[in-house]
Amino acid sequence: MAMIGMLLITGGFGLLAVFAHHLPLIGAIMLAMATEAGNAFVMMPSVTAGANALPNELVADGNCGYNDGSSVIRFCRCHVRHSVVG
Incomplete structure (x- = not known):
């Protein structure tokens, strides 16, 4: 394809x-x-x-990084939030 x-x-x-x-x-x-x-x-x-x-627990973080044109910024925000919140 x-x-x-x-x-x-x-x-x-x-x-x-x-x-x-x-x-x-x-x-x-x-x-x-x-x-x-x-x-x-x-x-x-x-x-x-x-x-x-990706492992199942990281699929949401990987998807967050892809969703729009500002993917790098969103990807970093997701990982910061994930590491702070747990």
């Missing part, structure tokens, strides 16, 4: 780079959608494998 995702990302960015000046807005949106679909195909198995590698 990750290989399909990498092909979608590479193809979407490549086509967007080549045809960016000649595409209507809807074409650029469609290529961006293909790129983001590729991102999902790459990230889903990677995150699942990472979560499966």
Whole structure:
């Protein structure tokens, strides 16, 4: 699945780079959608494998670190809270 995702990302960015000046807005949106679909195909198995590698008591902390764009900050806050609270 990750290989399909990498092909979608590479193809979407490549086509967007080549045809960016000649595409209507809807074409650029469609290529961006293909790129983001590729991102999902790459990230889903990677995150699942990472979560499966954690011991059960750390899965919540690992998930906390992944949930949004500020993952590093949230990850650190979760570990500080976990070590202080217990």
